[in-house]
Amino acid sequence: MKKKTCESCLMPLSKDTGVGESDKYCSFCFRDGKLVYEGNDVNEFKKRAHEGMIKKGMNPLLAKFYTWMIGFAPRWNNKHE
Numbered sequence: 001m002k003k004k005t006c007e008s009c010l011m012p013l014s015k016d017t018g019v020g021e022s023d024k025y026c027s028f029c030f031r032d033g034k035l036v037y038e039g040n041d042v043n044e045f046k047k048r049a050h051e052g053m054i055k056k057g058m059n060p061l062l063a064k065f066y067t068w069m070i071g072f073a074p075r076w077n078n079k080h081e
Protein backbone atom coordinates (compact mmCIF):
# COMPACT_ATOMS: atom_id res chain seq x y z
CA MET A 1 0.00 0.00 0.00
CA LYS A 2 1.39 3.32 -1.00
CA LYS A 3 0.20 6.52 0.56
CA LYS A 4 0.67 9.67 -1.43
CA THR A 5 2.17 12.54 0.42
CA CYS A 6 3.08 16.04 -0.67
CA GLU A 7 6.67 16.09 -1.92
CA SER A 8 7.21 19.47 -0.36
CA CYS A 9 5.69 19.17 3.12
CA LEU A 10 4.80 15.46 3.49
CA MET A 11 1.14 16.13 4.19
CA PRO A 12 -0.94 13.11 3.11
CA LEU A 13 -2.75 14.23 -0.03
CA SER A 14 -5.85 12.38 1.15
CA LYS A 15 -6.03 14.91 4.00
CA ASP A 16 -5.71 17.88 1.69
CA THR A 17 -8.90 19.89 2.04
CA GLY A 18 -8.04 22.33 -0.73
CA VAL A 19 -8.14 21.91 -4.49
CA GLY A 20 -5.49 19.39 -5.42
CA GLU A 21 -3.99 20.90 -8.56
CA SER A 22 -0.97 18.65 -8.55
CA ASP A 23 -0.56 14.96 -7.79
CA LYS A 24 2.84 15.71 -6.27
CA TYR A 25 2.04 18.64 -4.02
CA CYS A 26 -0.76 19.62 -1.67
CA SER A 27 -2.91 22.70 -2.16
CA PHE A 28 -0.88 24.55 0.48
CA CYS A 29 2.40 24.12 -1.42
CA PHE A 30 1.09 24.29 -4.97
CA ARG A 31 -1.49 26.85 -6.04
CA ASP A 32 -2.46 28.64 -9.26
CA GLY A 33 -0.22 26.41 -11.33
CA LYS A 34 2.97 26.96 -9.38
CA LEU A 35 4.75 26.29 -6.13
CA VAL A 36 3.69 28.81 -3.50
CA TYR A 37 7.23 28.99 -2.16
CA GLU A 38 9.66 28.78 -5.07
CA GLY A 39 12.86 29.20 -3.12
CA ASN A 40 15.08 26.36 -2.02
CA ASP A 41 15.67 27.33 1.59
CA VAL A 42 14.06 24.62 3.67
CA ASN A 43 14.30 26.70 6.84
CA GLU A 44 12.46 29.59 5.24
CA PHE A 45 9.83 27.17 3.96
CA LYS A 46 9.49 25.58 7.40
CA LYS A 47 8.97 29.00 8.96
CA ARG A 48 6.18 29.84 6.53
CA ALA A 49 4.54 26.45 6.90
CA HIS A 50 4.66 26.70 10.68
CA GLU A 51 3.07 30.15 10.64
CA GLY A 52 0.36 28.83 8.33
CA MET A 53 -0.42 25.92 10.63
CA ILE A 54 -0.61 28.14 13.70
CA LYS A 55 -2.90 30.53 11.82
CA LYS A 56 -5.19 27.61 11.00
CA GLY A 57 -5.45 26.96 14.71
CA MET A 58 -3.38 23.81 14.82
CA ASN A 59 -2.11 22.53 18.15
CA PRO A 60 1.36 24.14 18.59
CA LEU A 61 3.01 20.81 19.42
CA LEU A 62 1.53 19.18 16.32
CA ALA A 63 2.56 22.15 14.24
CA LYS A 64 6.10 21.78 15.55
CA PHE A 65 6.13 18.09 14.69
CA TYR A 66 4.80 18.61 11.15
CA THR A 67 7.29 21.39 10.61
CA TRP A 68 10.10 19.06 11.66
CA MET A 69 8.79 16.40 9.23
CA ILE A 70 9.11 18.82 6.31
CA GLY A 71 12.87 18.32 6.46
CA PHE A 72 12.36 14.74 5.26
CA ALA A 73 10.18 15.58 2.24
CA PRO A 74 11.58 14.59 -1.20
CA ARG A 75 11.71 18.20 -2.32
CA TRP A 76 14.39 19.02 0.25
CA ASN A 77 16.30 15.75 0.13
CA ASN A 78 19.30 17.16 -1.71
CA LYS A 79 19.73 19.64 1.14
CA HIS A 80 20.84 16.89 3.48
CA GLU A 81 23.95 16.06 1.49
Ligand SMILES: [Zn+2]
Binds near residue numbers: 009027
Ligand atom coordinates in the same frame (compact mmCIF):
# COMPACT_ATOMS: atom_id res chain seq x y z
ZN1 LIG B 1 2.56 20.41 0.78
